[in-house]
Amino acid sequence: MKLSAETKDLIKIILDDYSKKQYAHLTKEEQKALGAFYTPAELVIQMIEKFSDLEGTICDPAAGVGNLLVGCILAGADPLSIYAIEYDYETFQVLKKRLVQYGVPEYHIFLGDATDPTTWEILQSRVA
Secondary structure, eight states: OOOOHHHHHHHHHHHHHHHHHHHHTHHHHHHHHHHHOOHHHHHHHHHHHHHSSSSSSSEEETTTTTTHHHHHHHHOOOGGEEEESSSHHHHHHHHHHHHHOOOOOOOGEEESSSSHHHHHHHHHHOOO
């Protein structure tokens, strides 16, 4: 799918602003030491443009703080069709707070291991 220039600009503004707030207190070395990486807006846009559309269920099995999913919502995805899995508890707490602000139901956001079949069984039981 092709995003409009306006949608791309919106995604860049929102994600870049969030990144500045989230990681402003950390050096690049400290960010690397966390073992988690911020998905930049430009990459989020490229990933979304690989989708054929934003209809149906969208799940990020390694959601981090939710940049891809927020980008999808900004591009027109229904927040009720968004699901997220995050392994790290602290990151999960940030993710949950952030996605709920965008209208994603809290029960669509999972703390779990995406490589564990049990996580997927729970997710599948909640997908409408």
